[in-house]
Amino acid sequence: MKEERKRGFEVVSTYLTKDINLPKxxxxxxxxxxxxxxxxxxxxxxxKQVLRYVLVELKQWIFSSPDKEDLTELSTIExxxxxxxxxxxxxxxxxDNEYLQIVNRSSNPLKRFLALPNGIGIIDADYYNNxxxxxxMYVQLINFGLVDQHIQKGERIAQGIFSAYLISDNDEGGVAERNGGFGSSN
Structure with missing residues (x-):
């Protein structure tokens, strides 16, 4: 009798030939x-990105008429x-009643000025093979330090923690099936 798989990691097909290590x-x-x-x-x-933007905007403001508005400003800031x-x-x-919590490594903010902007990431069971x-799986990182950070292939960037979750008494199980990839259940 074949044992049922409970939880684990696999390499996605596009990375099968790229020497990806399974998490330990x-x-x-x-x-x-x-x-x-x-x-x-x-x-x-x-x-650096913010400073570059501020300097470009300041230059445009100094050399342009005060009534000129840049309609792309919001998308540039975003x-x-x-x-x-x-x-x-x-x-x-x-x-089905589990999720993988993506958390920052404790050394990332202290040594490299890297943070997960969403605090933690959550990978739901129905994300598998969508x-x-x-x-x-991707890890969202933001570099709040003063210099660019080079992340090397194989470098540890985050941790994944398996957790079970509870549901409320009147839970209806959600309203839809997952139909997309990263960030698709919003």
Missing amino acids: RATHKAAGYDLEAAEDMILPTFW RILKPSLVPTGLKVYMQ EANEGH
Whole structure:
């Protein structure tokens, strides 16, 4: 009789030939599985982007008429404030009443000035093998330091902690099936 799989990690098909490590716990009593970056990335410093924007806007303000408005200002600011999505090359499977909590490594803010802008990420059980991206997990990071940070392939960037959840007495089980990838249940 074949044993039922309960929870674990798999490499997504587009990364099968890219030497992706499956997450491991660092010690016997560690709660989190270390998640690694699947490729090299540069995480730009938030402040350099903001300063560049402010200087460009100040120059335009000085040399333009006061009644001229830039309609793209809001989208430019939103693009600056957007976190970077670091691919893991992984997908995760689990039981229906479980989720994977993505949390920051304790050394990231202290040593590298990297933070998860949403505090924690949640990977639901129905994210596994979704049609939009096969359930590929990404880690959102923002660099609040003064210099760009180079993330290297294989570098530990976050931790994943499996958790069970409870539902309320009158729970109706949600109103829809997942029909998208990252951030699709909003």
